[in-house]
Amino acid sequence: MLTETQIANGRSAIKTALWQGIKAEIPITIGVIPFGMIYGVLGLSAGLTPPQAQAMSSIVFAGSAQFLGAQLIGVGTPLPILWLTTFIVNLRHVLYSTALGPDIQHLSRKWRWLLAYLLTDEAYAATAVHYGNRQIPLAHKHYFWLGAGFTLWGVWQVSTAVGILLGTQVPPEWGLDFTLALTFIGIVVPTLKDRPNTMAALTAGLVAVLTFNWPYKLGLMVATLTGIAVGVWLENRKRSISADFAD
Template sequence: MIYGVSALGAGIPAGIAQAMSLVVFAGSAQFIIAQLVAAGTPALVVVLTAFIVNIRHMLYSASLARHVQKLGWRWKIVLAYLLTDEAYAVTMQHYQRAEIESDYKHWYFFGAGLTLWTGWQLSTAVGVFLGAQIPASWSLDFASTLTFIALVVPALKDRANTAAALAAGLAALAFVALPLKLSIVAAIFTGIAVGLLMEKRSKKYHAMSEEGEEVCHSKSSG
């Protein structure tokens, strides 16, 4: 809904604003596009910026690949279109919690994505046609930030994930002055690097602990 209001405020016609939710279907990219259009940014820069902001979906898709690798290309196209931050979060949490190994588990992914897609299209329409009635003093634009916080926090279940999230957040702040929202790309790679490093150290620590236990057990047996 907030995006619909922002798009109209940027001078984007109502029909195109609604179409963007159908074609782009990525909240953060749509907000940035609206801001760039309002600033009179050249079209090529707008497209490039949206691409950079959405590059995180490549990481999401790589993470989900093993769960959908047996599907046909039609299913993969549909699920790729429905893949968003929220759909990824709830789907992966479901898969990890249930440890599902089924030929039909992609239906959960599809259901989550379709539900979010429907809500996104309807709320965009509400923003386009009714959003102007909402007082600016409500500061509803902060709702998107709260949404991401609600998605990330439940996923921080170990040191590696927590360290990756903190490092990515700090990197995003440190590189915020970079053009074309490149701070997001910097945050992504920083978070991945720190997460992998912490995971490697954790595995090494567990391996050493197991080795120490085996030595102690051997001595006690002797």
């Protein structure tokens, strides 16, 4: 049986980990707020009702998928194509879960499902660093993840609501669809730091332009897969060349 001191120490460790996760995520949320607001406006311009737009942020909780999903809904895309396209966009989460999964196998299924729901790009960025510190005991690390994830979740819900409120005041004839392109440009450009990433982005952009008139925005899916294929091929080629020089 645990003593009162052990129980108190455990509660203190939980509170510390939770607060550390919140503090680590707060600076990141500053950059998330504008995207949440833009999504709220775009959701309405795509034909979603305010409750539907807000529900997408609560249920889907994935910015890039929400932006793309809203656009596809706006053009009447069939559900199977909508699901497949957003699934491909979110495949990166498989890599995130692969990286962090081994460290949460000791948790219950309910905990793993909750943490999986909260695993976004921004939450992963903070949580991966925390889990990478092997000097910190594993027992309460998931509370850091919980704090980081819920902090981002709360900010995303509020910023979406503000965007929806603003969107109801914007005349439809203003046409705010251009903000979608600006948003993704802002996300992609800072990541273009090497040849594989740059060529993947350029290839995907070129294919997207060439397939612009394809029905149901299928060109976006083809562009995404082509960009991924080019990026992976160039990354493997770079590693192969590096290995040859090392030999």
